[in-house]
Amino acid sequence: MQLDDLYRRVIMDHYQRPRNRGRIENEALTVDLNNPTCGDRISLQMKLQNGKIEEAKFEGDGCSISMASASMMTETVKGLKVKQALQLVDLFSDMMQGSEVDLEQFPLEDIEALMGVAKFPARIKCATLAWKAMEKGLKNEYKEGL
Numbered sequence: 001m002q003l004d005d006l007y008r009r010v011i012m013d014h015y016q017r018p019r020n021r022g023r024i025e026n027e028a029l030t031v032d033l034n035n036p037t038c039g040d041r042i043s044l045q046m047k048l049q050n051g052k053i054e055e056a057k058f059e060g061d062g063c064s065i066s067m068a069s070a071s072m073m074t075e076t077v078k079g080l081k082v083k084q085a086l087q088l089v090d091l092f093s094d095m096m097q098g099s100e101v102d103l104e105q106f107p108l109e110d111i112e113a114l115m116g117v118a119k120f121p122a123r124i125k126c127a128t129l130a131w132k133a134m135e136k137g138l139k140n141e142y143k144e145g146l
């Protein structure tokens with residue numbers, strides 16, 4: 001898999017020095033999700049308050065794409081409104097489908113580095129794993145509506 005050099009460096013930085021890795025001490029929403037095709041596993045925790053994601057942390061193991069994406073996703077959604085976070089899941093999915101999206105909508109610039117993954121269909125699920133976990137947790141928590 002060949003990614004642009006700069007992008008690869010950003011991904012490796014998040015993989016080697018993951019942001020928000022660990023557990024939330026107090027009660028938090030927890031979502032476990034796997035990507036069996038690659039063997040990636042994530043356990044995501046979010047602390048929600050007043051329709052906002054106050055805190056987001058993850059544990060897990062897997063390939064560099066899946067772990068870097070989890071690092072970026074948690075860094076992105078911390079402090080965001082639940083509604084915004086769910087919009088970003090759609091935006092990220094669109095990006096992974098190869099659609100041109102407005103990258104400015106992502107509060108974290110590093111996410112751009114994952115854009116190239118769209119060219120490698122086998123790896124798309126690695127990149128979307130953490131985002132799907134976030135979506136699953138929030139949709140489950142707010143199934144009555146936001």
Ligand code: ZN
Pocket residue numbers: 035038039040062063064065066125126
């Ligand atoms: Zn993977």
